[in-house]
Amino acid sequence: MTDSRDRDRLLLDVRQISTLLSCSSRHVYRLCDAGRMPRPVRLGALVRWDRAVIERWIAAGCPNCRDDIRPSAQGAEHER
Numbered sequence: 001m002t003d004s005r006d007r008d009r010l011l012l013d014v015r016q017i018s019t020l021l022s023c024s025s026r027h028v029y030r031l032c033d034a035g036r037m038p039r040p041v042r043l044g045a046l047v048r049w050d051r052a053v054i055e056r057w058i059a060a061g062c063p064n065c066r067d068d069i070r071p072s073a074q075g076a077e078h079e080r
Contacts, residue, residue: 035066
C-alpha cells in the first residue's frame with residue numbers, strides 16, 4: 001500500500017488529466033500550449049504532469065500559468 005507522500009509523486013498522462021478536468025485530451029494540450037495550465041514533465045517522448053502540481057492548480061481555481069502573459073494587440077490599442 002502506498003502512503004500519501006508516494007501518491008503526491010505520481011505522474012499523470014493526458015488521459016488522466018482529461019478525466020480530472022472533464023474535457024478531451026486535445027483540450028488538455030490546448031490548455032498547456034496556451035500556458036493556461038502547469039507545464040508537463042517530458043520523459044523522452046512521454047508527456048506527464050505531476051499529480052500534486054495539478055491538484056494544487058485545480059484547488060487554486062485553475063489560474064493561468066504562463067509567466068509572460070502579454071496583452072493582445074487589440075488590448076494594447078485601448079491602452080494608448
